[in-house]
């Protein structure tokens with residue numbers, strides 16, 4: 450009852466934002482508001498008296514893992530007591546192994562959380578965050594589980610909160626907006642929307658979780674339902690919490706756990722054009738030029754989307770280019786794609802008119818590489834033909850040094866952050882990414898690697914880092930470097946938030962202090978890109 454009252458007050462915006470979490474905030478009382486009486490749970494009763502003492506965190510920092518896992522165990526047992534066995538998987542259960550074994554990257558599969566918690570609604574998440582504060586046991590949150598950052602969405606010895614049982618999608622009656630929960634892939638969301646003839650701006654690969662667009666899909670989010678550090682469930686929009694809304698559009702997992710997104714719906718035909726083509730080196734120059742020109746022409750027709758990737762065709766094809774093209778209408782020969790379409794000689798061509806959900810499935814390709822070790826590195830320059838050619842040449846120059854690594858699948862992917870995309874960023878109060886329309890379209894480069902042997906980690910990271918360093922050095926020399934790093938593509942050795950610029954970084958920290966004064970989402974949830982530093986130190 451008490452909970453219902455405070456929730457209503459917040460939705461109405463009646464809570465004082467200046468003291469979002471009072472200094473004397475009492476976790477035990479907040480849990481009581483959620484209907485959880487800590488004193489009545491034998492394993493937690495001894496903790497009821499305290500509000501913010503350290504338990505697990507002290508244990509972990511002094512490497513007393515025994516104590517740490519005992520405390521975490523208490524929390525797992527308490528979760529079972531409160532929510533039932535169905536919603537909590539512990540290490541001895543087969544559902545636990547199935548869960549951990551389903552992460553995209555080997556690095557995340559290697560982590561063993563103490564238990565996996567599967568909330569069904571925002572209030573469950575609120576309770577689990579408050580319990581984590583009470584026991585000071587660390588947690589991670591998993592949506593699609595495709596982060597390439599080890600510990601990004603799984604946690605050794607902590608609690609992994611999985612959104613898999615929160616996966617509703619609803620279209621508003623006027624069809625102007627769509628609400629969806631985070632526990633589903635873009636394929637699920639697109640499929641659910643197809644019958645209503647609407648879509649939303651999301652990711653391109655079907656298996657990827659719906660929370661992957663920290664980047665630019667964020668500019669189409671109208672509201673985030675967010676569970677805060679003090680367990681409050683609030684509806685964050687430009688009107689209700691403008692500063693927090695700004696921070697969520699690029700600030701990563703540092704401000705709360707999102708339990709629902711409300712986004713703009715876009716009317717659409719049931720089908721669109723797109724697919725993949727594979728080309729040989731004879732076409733590399735022409736493809737790179739077409740990539741550049743399409744990026745420069747985005748002002749004329751924003752319906753086209755491209756990813757130009759370079760890699761290695763196995764078993765003995767050698768260097769290949771893989772081009773992914775989409776046009777958001779079911780038009781096979783859009784004039785803006787004429788230059789690309791004039792490049793004949795593709796050795797495979799899967800383009801055609803298809804449904805968006807089919808397209809995202811096709812673009813995902815066969816599940817090759819799922820469960821391998823994964824590495825991403827990214828950088829950004831001004832969109833420039835010479836920079837694109839240089840990056841491609843450096844990638845192929847460095848490649849021989851790693852081709853003997855077991856199961857290696859290397860790629861360099863070039864995308865464009867177009868001028869219209871950057872202009873969209875300014876809508877509804879802007880975002881923290883630090884992109885400036887005056888800098889013109891940008892080239893977003895990603896080196897991605899898959900491999901199987903941990904003994905190769907070091908040299909493969911060295912390879913990616915070298916390609917990035919050499920390309921960046923060329924860009925700097927030409928005055929074309931940009932500090933922005935796309936969070937979804939960054940390596941755990943890159944400092945994403947610093948790349949947003951000092952002013953944006955400082956503002957994000959101020960907003961975090963206001964809504965999460967004790968730093969729950971930065972310290973108790975240690976994984977992924979925090980507001981300071983890199984996830985894995987220096988490389």
Ligand SMILES: Cc1cc2nc3c(=O)[nH]c(=O)nc-3n(C[C@H](O)[C@H](O)[C@H](O)COP(=O)(O)OP(=O)(O)OC[C@H]3O[C@@H](n4cnc5c(N)ncnc54)[C@H](O)[C@@H]3O)c2cc1C
Pocket residue numbers: 553589590591592593594595596597601602612631652653654657658659660661662664701702705706707708937938976977978
């Ligand atoms: C094959 C492939 C294709 C890709 N294509 C694209 C693409 O087209 N566009 C693009 O932008 N990126 C793309 N990516 C990158 C992808 O967006 C990132 O890896 C992204 O982090 C994956 O999201 P997820 O939900 O699957 O990840 P998860 O690992 O589940 O989560 C990533 C991070 O988000 C946090 N998080 C998860 N759920 C929540 C929540 N509800 N509230 C708050 N924080 C939460 C987690 O703590 C974690 O740190 C691709 C990656 C792969 C592997």
Ligand SMILES: *[C@@H]1O[C@H](CO)[C@@H](O)[C@H](O)[C@H]1NC(C)=O
Pocket residue numbers: 481486487488489
């Ligand atoms: C909480 O549980 C304790 C122990 O069972 C009990 O004494 C107390 O009255 C309960 N508090 C509330 C608010 O129900």
Ligand SMILES: *[C@@H]1O[C@H](CO)[C@@H](O)[C@H](O)[C@H]1NC(C)=O
Pocket residue numbers: 475476477478497498499500
């Ligand atoms: C928090 O609230 C509980 C329950 O009301 C109380 O027993 C406890 O003393 C409080 N803790 C602090 C630190 O005030």
Ligand SMILES: *[C@@H]1O[C@H](CO)[C@@H](O)[C@H](O)[C@H]1NC(C)=O
Pocket residue numbers: 535536567613614
């Ligand atoms: C959660 O969803 C899975 C499918 O992803 C289903 O098998 C399971 O029964 C659900 N669990 C609960 C507790 O609802």
Ligand SMILES: *[C@@H]1O[C@H](CO)[C@@H](O)[C@H](O)[C@H]1NC(C)=O
Pocket residue numbers: 644645646719
């Ligand atoms: C969606 O569009 C198709 C084809 O244009 C049409 O037949 C169908 O009735 C539409 N569905 C809805 C729910 O509007």
Ligand SMILES: *[C@@H]1O[C@H](CO)[C@@H](O)[C@H](O)[C@H]1NC(C)=O
Pocket residue numbers: 460671672684685686711
């Ligand atoms: C949250 O805010 C959005 C945007 O203002 C609104 O459309 C939505 O109805 C709100 N949700 C709730 C639960 O109040």
Ligand SMILES: *[C@@H]1O[C@H](CO)[C@@H](O)[C@H](O)[C@H]1NC(C)=O
Pocket residue numbers: 729731732733735791792793794
């Ligand atoms: C593309 O490559 C093919 C041979 O693989 C060649 O015939 C054709 O001229 C090339 N086209 C361009 C525009 O480079």
